[in-house]
Amino acid sequence: KVEIAYNTVDGTDWDGIQLSNARTGAKIHHNTVTNFGRINMGSQQAGIILGGNTNGDIYDNVVKNGTGNGIQAFGYGTIRIYNNQVENAGFDRTATGQESVYCNDHTNQVEANAKQEIKFYNNTIKNPQPRGAVRIAAYNNNSGPAQVTDNGFCITGAQADWEKKYIIVNPAGSQISNNTLMSNCYGTLPIILKSFAVSNSSYGITVTWKVSEELEVNSYRVERGDNGSDFTEINKIAPSAIGAQNEYSYTDRSRLNQQPQYYYRLCIEKKNGELIYSKIIALKTVMQASAINILNNPVVNNNLFFSVSIHESTQGKLEVINSAGQVVKQQAIFLTQGTSNQSIDVTALSKGIYNITIRDHSQLLQARFVKQ
Numbered sequence: 001k002v003e004i005a006y007n008t009v010d011g012t013d014w015d016g017i018q019l020s021n022a023r024t025g026a027k028i029h030h031n032t033v034t035n036f037g038r039i040n041m042g043s044q045q046a047g048i049i050l051g052g053n054t055n056g057d058i059y060d061n062v063v064k065n066g067t068g069n070g071i072q073a074f075g076y077g078t079i080r081i082y083n084n085q086v087e088n089a090g091f092d093r094t095a096t097g098q099e100s101v102y103c104n105d106h107t108n109q110v111e112a113n114a115k116q117e118i119k120f121y122n123n124t125i126k127n128p129q130p131r132g133a134v135r136i137a138a139y140n141n142n143s144g145p146a147q148v149t150d151n152g153f154c155i156t157g158a159q160a161d162w163e164k165k166y167i168i169v170n171p172a173g174s175q176i177s178n179n180t181l182m183s184n185c186y187g188t189l190p191i192i193l194k195s196f197a198v199s200n201s202s203y204g205i206t207v208t209w210k211v212s213e214e215l216e217v218n219s220y221r222v223e224r225g226d227n228g229s230d231f232t233e234i235n236k237i238a239p240s241a242i243g244a245q246n247e248y249s250y251t252d253r254s255r256l257n258q259q260p261q262y263y264y265r266l267c268i269e270k271k272n273g274e275l276i277y278s279k280i281i282a283l284k285t286v287m288q289a290s291a292i293n294i295l296n297n298p299v300v301n302n303n304l305f306f307s308v309s310i311h312e313s314t315q316g317k318l319e320v321i322n323s324a325g326q327v328v329k330q331q332a333i334f335l336t337q338g339t340s341n342q343s344i345d346v347t348a349l350s351k352g353i354y355n356i357t358i359r360d361h362s363q364l365l366q367a368r369f370v371k372q
Helices: 160-167
Strands: 003-005 008-010 017-019 022-027 032-036 049-051 054-059 062-066 069-073 078-082 085-087 101-103 115-121 124-126 134-136 147-149 152-154 167-170 176-177 192-201 204-212 219-225 231-237 248-254 261-270 276-277 281-284 291-292 303-310 314-321 328-333 338-345 350-361 366-371
Touching: 017 022, 017 192, 022 049, 078 101, 101 115, 115 134, 147 248, 160 167, 192 261, 192 281, 204 219, 204 261, 219 248, 231 248, 231 261, 291 350, 291 366, 303 350, 303 366, 328 338, 328 350
Parallel strands: 003 022, 008 032, 017 049, 022 054, 032 062, 049 069, 054 078, 062 085, 069 101, 078 115, 085 124, 101 134, 115 147, 124 152, 134 167, 147 176
Antiparallel strands: 192 204, 204 248, 219 231, 219 261, 261 276, 261 281, 291 303, 303 338, 314 328, 314 350, 350 366
16 A cells, blocks of 8 residues: 655646555545646646556645646546645646546556546635536546535636536536535735846846746736836736746846936736736946947037947947937947947937947947037
8 A cells, every 4th residue: 555645745847746556545645736737748747646557545635836637536446535625726828727636537458447436525626727627537438426525616707507617527327516616715826026136237237036826927027217106118028837936037138328227127917907016126227348438529520439349349230319219320330359439420410418329249338428
């Protein structure tokens, strides 16, 4: 007899717990399995599996946050599944998802096993996917009558026929009774923003953040502002995994240093439309080691003269940007390693303050000048 008990299993790429070919008297109980099936690998992503050629019980387990079925039972004979809590299982990013609990009567060509009979009672199923909360499939016609009784279900937006839709029991003569739709559903999961940081880098300004419990996340929005109160979305990122702790980053390569300081925040959009905001971080912009040096500032004639210092020769793009943030002049520019003197015609520019930027594949250089 095999017993798997009192384990904590978190963050598995494939299944959380699997027991097969254990024959009779197996027990899987008092385990906590969370964040399972992270890579969303089909048929390898369940929380707890009582596999083929095995008879036993599954009870007093907590299974939360995964891409596959929370509990699977493929064994033979009477299998009791009771006092388990299955929450937020089956989030495989399809329209229907997967069942919270899935049972099927796998046959064995070697051992002579009794027909499968599932006794499913006193369990709590929270937030099942549209495909169903409990499915006892009997696809191989190797099942006796099943019982699904005295279970609680937390289903947001459940219709009057919820039981027919979410409890699918195929064996003839099965009993479905005393199952209740819970009134104390907690709504949506909390979203834990573990860290949020902004820093200067050689490629621009890099925004990074770490999150957990992101099942209810629809998207992450990176927002930038000039004054700490007004923000504009500059990038939108979809969550990369379900239920796991994840780290994200975005590098802002847009026209920077038009002012000495910028403000960043993260907006988390939940699936129900709720918006959650991070703290606001102010970051002073800095020049890179490479640089543009204006040689005639202010410009009083028709040409802007400047020198550019870089570490290696490169082909780049030059832009002149006015105080409103509009590009008023742009051209390709080839720069040789070291310091080179350059000039551009600014006859057409009106009087005012301008930024000149030079960007290549890996860096952004900028400087400010005045046209008189």
